[in-house]
Amino acid sequence: MTMKNIALIGLAVATTVLAGCGNGNVPIVQNQQAISSAKSMRAYFDQSNGDFKALNPADQAAAEKLVNGDGAAVQKMFDYMKTSNKTPGRQ
Secondary structure, three states: OOHHHHHHHHHHHHHHHHHOOOOOOOOOOHHHHHHHHHHHHHHHHHHOOOOOHHHHHHHHHHHHHHOOHHHHHHHHHHHHHHHHOOOOOOO
């Protein structure tokens, strides 16, 4: 499993938690939506080279919408993706 896949799974879980699903019984459809949101968030991360502020306003708003309009949560996810991409022997 690559670090990118691990980051996507982590984002899927984080998106689900941030969306308020705290009972642990996440329906398959919700899980698929969380994975889709995580992939979208990763696309924004890649597009901006990990700099949320480098996104145009429309993309910033779309990324924030993925986490209920919380720009701070987007920044935390970007920070997580920056650190989770580092593997031993890789710069």
